[in-house]
Amino acid sequence: MSAKKLGISSVKILVFDEADHMLAEDGFKDDSLRIMKDIQRMSAHCQILLFSATFNETVENFVSRVVNDHNQLFVKKEELSLESVKQYKVNCPDELSKVMVIKDRIFELGENLEQTIIFVYTRHSAGTLHKSLVELSYEVITIQGALKQEDRDKIVKEFKVNLVIYYDLPVKYENHSEPDYEVYLHRIGRAGRFGRAVFNLLMSERDQMLMENIERHFNSQISQVASWNSAEDFKGALKAAGLL
Numbered sequence: 041m042s043a044k045k046l047g048i049s050s051v052k053i054l055v056f057d058e059a060d061h062m063l064a065e066d067g068f069k070d071d072s073l074r075i076m077k078d079i080q081r082m083s084a085h086c087q088i089l090l091f092s093a094t095f096n097e098t099v100e101n102f103v104s105r106v107v108n109d110h111n112q113l114f115v116k117k118e119e120l121s122l123e124s125v126k127q128y129k130v131n132c133p134d135e136l137s138k139v140m141v142i143k144d145r146i147f148e149l150g151e152n153l154e155q156t157i158i159f160v161y162t163r164h165s166a167g168t169l170h171k172s173l174v175e176l177s178y179e180v181i182t183i184q185g186a187l188k189q190e191d192r193d194k195i196v197k198e199f200k201v202n203l204v205i206y207y208d209l210p211v212k213y214e215n216h217s218e219p220d221y222e223v224y225l226h227r228i229g230r231a232g233r234f235g236r237a238v239f240n241l242l243m244s245e246r247d248q249m250l251m252e253n254i255e256r257h258f259n260s261q262i263s264q265v266a267s268w269n270s271a272e273d274f275k276g277a278l279k280a281a282g283l284l
Contacts, residue, residue, distance in 0.1 A: 049082045059090040059099050060222075076106070094222050122258055125228055126237040126281035129251055130265045137268055138241045139172045145274040146239060147178075150283040159227055219250045221257050237281030239265075 054076060061067045079086050088107050092099060095112075103110050132138045147153065160166050170182045228238050240262065242248055255262055266273045278284040 048079050051079050051083045051086050053087045053089060054079055056088070056090045057092075059092040059102075060094055060096050063098050063102050065098070093226065122225065122228060122260055126277075127228070127240065127260075127262045128237070128265050128277050129240045129242055129262050130268050131248075132241050132243050132268045134243065135168065138243065139169065139176075141239075141241060141268050141274075142173070143176055143178075145268075145271065146278070149271065149274055150278050152283045153278075219254055221254065224254055225258075237278070237283055239277075 056062045056072060062072045063069050076088065090099065090103065090107075130141060132141060142158070147156075158169065160169060166182050170180055173180045240251060242251060251262065263277070265277055275284055
């Protein structure tokens, strides 16, 4: 658009999906506003649609200030809860130990384990973990935020491999600030619909701090697996989660 190689005078509808992130100060707010203003200048009657699982104050202020004669439509709220999910935290001394926990403890001991999604918060972590698991002969795919939404949805829908590494967490994580609690709830809470377990593999002080913030925010105490290298400790956790 800035190079004037894209004709926008005939645009009739402008859609902001995940509007809370698209309009966030630490997200794509500046780009989103610039695109919207450019389109409105060339196409005065363009309709603006915003979709989001959560309409926070930023989105509401944007709508009231910028979108004329707006209407709000709400779908039935998805009931997500962390109470039905067996969560565990595991302190790992280094990145290699995380891979060993996944391979030798969760995968090897989890007799009733079927398909698995691993969430990571940097592209580098996704690439490193993917390479390590492939070298261990696991069939794995990696989904990154750079993929188009329809491509991500297609991969997850087909989900014919047993292991998916998913990098799609908000910019906040990479800025070393507060965790995005809504994202955590949606990522982890959805597992509760299937009665699944969640293992949080922690390594750095930052990992510990993020986990403590999450526990405080949701007023929940996440069980600790005593030793990352203990088969017996993991057997107990997997059995409690119905995976053994």
